[in-house]
Amino acid sequence: MATATAIPPKKPDPDAHNRREIITTIKGPITERLTTLIPALAAFPDPYASVLASPELLHACMQLIRTRRDHFQEFLVDASGAPVTEDDRPLRCERSLDQIISMVVRSGAKAYGITRFVPTEAPKTPVKTEPKTLLEKLSSLVSGKWSEAEIPKQKPTQADHFYNAIKDYLDYDWQVPLIPYFAELPVKLIRELGRGLTTLRTPEGIAALADIGRHSIDQAKRIMSDAMMREMLDTQPLAAKGIAFLGKERYDFLHGAVYDKMGERFWEMCVDCDRLEAMEVQNAKDLEQMASHLHILSADSINHIIRFLQFSQIPIFLEVGSEKLGQEKFAEIFGSPGNKKLTKMFCEKISLSKLDLDDPDADLRRKLPDIFNAYLRAPADFERGL
Template sequence: MADKGKPAAKPVDKDAAQRKEIIRTIKGPVTDRLLELIPAFAAYEDPYGTILATPDLLFACLTLVKTRRDKFQEFLVDAAGNPVMDDQTPLRCDRSVDQIVGMVVRSATKAYSDKRWGSAHTPAAKIVHKPETRSILDKLGELVRGKWSEAEVPKPSATQGDKFYAAIKDHLDYDWQVPLIPYFAEIPIKLINELGRGVTTLRTPEGIAALADIGRHSMDSARKILSDDMMREMLDTQPLAAKGVAFLGKERYEFLHGAIYERIGDKFWEVCVDCDRLEAMEVQNAKDLEQMSAWLHLISGETINQIVRFLQFHQIPVFLEVALDKLGEETFKNIFGPPGNKKLIKMFCEKTSKTPLDPNDPIEDLKRRLPDVFGAYLRAPGDFEKGL
């Protein structure tokens, strides 16, 4: 009988081998190092599994690795054994720190969903949240139950965790997403699938709750108003804009889109998040909106109204540009963004309108004088607000 020889050896899956080695290193030496730095973790029967399935603990550990990198440097080396000091250069496992963080975030989401809903082999565990976390999760649960159809509300079942993880896993890459895992878990799976990478625009629990507050009706209304391409762009960029699009209706949406979209691109969706801003924009002419288009996603409806009331057409972009430059984005948004400071908005606009300007070159003269107006506020905000 002819010798057919031994069966061919299976080809080595290098990628799978690298993943296994990464997991082995994290579960073993890296977790041991964490236990040295935070001895309290040793009280857990399974420190690695507990940390992985508990977003608050995991985020604290990821932050520790980032801030005390020296304590983990022996694991952060390249193929030649040289220290890697950034998060983008591949380590000896052919993955960068950023890529490994993405792996950990996805693994943590799977571990949390299994704990939250149970799996085919294990029942759901009782999850205890901090009071501040519990409060917004309760609110989020009420919003989902009240504003999304019953068929879309997550229900405990043997496969719910798998469905949730399958819907969100391709959009998990960043350490800042870890504390949000419990909130993502409350979003209807159908909505996660709709959002696609738009999930990554939801960077706070409040943002996720705001999306739930919008409700299915607004999302469906926006879909009827927008083209397929615009709907996809909105969901990928700022899904909270669905509320504003639904508020506008087709005719008013088309007017505002035609007036400013080409000038500001996908920042248009940030503009649509605030309905008060949209309401103020509707009563202005397209030329005035064009003049302030670069700042519309930052400013409030009150700012728009006061600017148009007090400033001349060509003064508008000068005023906003100097204000943002002199005040800085945070202070600018606190004053001129929603909800803003109505008193200061009016004072700044009024002072600008009364500033004496060189009639031969009023715009250049305004550029020279305006920094002093905002500088006076920065030097003594209280005195400025009192009109001193």
């Protein structure tokens, strides 16, 4: 007689155990500590669930843990009990604080999705009556005699669809206040964006994407290769409007002229349709000279630079200008919307400079710092032409 083979006991999953421990700690001691620091949380019947479902509250609590770390240090220790002060170092649970925050961000999105998409009023339980029709009798038999595994699973809700589409792209605490805005995007668009969702860092950016519309996304798909479309969505989804504005022929021209020099900054350049319109009348060689800064320059800056500067002067002007002014001030003057008057003044001054005929470019590089330093010393006087 054959003997039954003993099934070895299932080995415990350390990761699953650690995850349960993390959730238990957050629901218990961490929530209790937060309640002592934010007494208003005690008014909620379930402070943990209430905080998790409110992006505003959840973000505030996350910030409190980061800024008042001393109140939570007893939980932030390694396997030996030593304090862990870096957010990317493993704790006793073998996960870092950054990884735990990612877990909480995703849990927060799930909880918010339920409150956003699931009706708050539960359906009334019908009064049980004897089944009258064959369909009612069958329903009664299935619910009473068959196991749950054999009953058809409940269809995913809109909250499930939202969470399943977005969960793999939620990792950072700065995303928490944006969860309500993400929830208003079509699930299909969230899936299309993929990692590109993490490039949308403000409500205004999300609203701008929604304003672009399906037409621009579809138009961009028809214009670009699949690889370029994926790179654009991953890098700067708002560029879809600019690609649709350009059309196939002009996109191919610009991509061929400057993409190799710009890389992923090419997509940032394509966000501004006014900039793209100004570039339409320029030749490829001039645009190549500006490639390092095309993602910053406004339409007016492009026009003035090409109008007043010699071909070889363009990269010198952009390099020295951004170095002397600093990236922030340079973008304030020459970016969008920029300062049209100052942009023109800088370009005119350079065009009127008397340069050494033997090596005009080297002489320009020597003199340009004085022009930018004159502005930095007295911006108002410089703008008045003094």
